[in-house]
Amino acid sequence: MATPLHGTAIITGGNGSLGSEIAIAIAKSQPFVHLLLLARDIRCDSVRELRDRIRLIGPRSIEVARVDLASFNSVVSFAQNTVERVQSKDIPPVTLLINSAAISSYVTDQVTRDGYDPVYQTNCIAPFLLTVSLLEAFRAGDGTPNGGAKVINIGCSSMSKGSLDYFDKMDLEDHQPEGTILSSKEGGARFGSSKLLMSAAMYALRRSLVLTGNISLNIFTLDPGGMAGNSHLTTTAPLSVRMAHQTRSGLRPFLRVFSKSAMNKTTVPAKVIAKVAFQRDTVETWGRERYNILGSEYEAASVIPVLRDPPRIEALLKKVMRQVEIGVKGMGSPESRISRLSAR
Template structure:
């Protein structure tokens, strides 16, 4: 290419049905962006096929690297390695971090090596951990409105069924034998709770960063709506759940009024995500929540955002989990004032 790269976009779950379409959408509209995709198994055929598909669009800078969200040491190593690559100018600073990877399970699972429910760790702990771990790479931006960065968490309407305290009981341990089949309701609450916790924790992190003004970083959740097609998302899902997950449960009256409940191919939300990802940075604006490219006040969707003390408590708890890792957090994060 005759022009230097302007930023790095990291997409977790980059070889998944949605993650791969996001990569394609960005490759089509942002030719001077470095695409850094992560996958648990980057040498699989689907990853190779994605590289070929993007190469057909034109000359693009792209790589798929290994990242196991069920292993926080893997997350730590990836974050530190990425920061060093940004510092050495091997890759440009991170302009977007898109948390697309997710897992749902309808069976009782063994805890991860880090001691967490794997659904909770993959969907909540690891995305938060990775965001904090990469802050130094975001900091490398020039601090101007156009030089700011975004963290986009891919949410889901199932968060409306979630509970903030779901994983508190005995650190989320289920006393039933591994492999025990969960009901559709249990599995949905488990998945929804992990997505709800991640969204709220990341908004709390956004508030803390905004209060210090040290990093130009916007953070928000984007609900891609219902998607048709194969997905790596679910394990052990009963038929009723597989069908139900192709429709969107309501997040509240305000959202049900919006005609965004049709089932789309993954390429449709991917285009919306790519569009939102490259909007002008707006850290100073109120907290936002997106459904496709429709913009809403985040607190109108996630009522917990109006509870300052709850937000602070969750941020402190999540930061303690980060600091309890082998490497710890590269920056100091303090809860934002309760004036939000």
């Protein structure tokens, strides 16, 4: 008799440079986990290549779903379908969500159909909306570390260049013409701010779930460190940014002499992420807000100082809740959960 699957792992950007390696690492170490990978284009070469690589590992349960993180409708439709599939036992409960997808841009972009900066929506609002909309699909918790599920948000060192009010200031300032090239400093601040806001909002969500919910959901950020290989930088990135990335890739063997985390192949953080995702949590570690940088663990507030300011974090949570409200209309249970969290 075949061993039944015991959980579903969702990875956004599942065919990306890091997301695909995370999928491979999980497929190797967790043969009875259903892999549900999200990609904007499910017919692209990278998806076919990833399927072929996983087939070589052995029999695995895997599917790829088309989801555009720059569209609330796409995110909500996927989440609603996934909740229904879990409830009908078509797939196992979601035990893991890894928000790996991210974009950066060094030009002024047209806002999305939902009215937001595409970097902000893709990197911050969409992962938040996806997490909240999947609450009914996560394994129901029993209040113990092993009774719940995990959401791992992929962070980066660029968060130190970001600010919580970056996109508020963008809305207030005069918009530059679409296609205007941004400096490397401005583009870095834009990307870093989107990641900082995502992490802070997710920790705020975790606090609210602890206080108001009965779902054991551990949410934390993991910084994979510097990575060599294909990046999310667009061809419109300033030459200095593209050259810096190429230089770091070429210097990787030398940088590694001084620091193991200075520059790694994507397989290195992918294995760490897969290990952290399925390691057994103690009551102590589950109860803390933690932040991982590769294999090292820190208190989240030591990396994201704003977490020490509860009123500001609560205001951020309510703000993001309002921004995604349109995305959960018609979702039923998830919408009611958002209403309860927003009412805090």
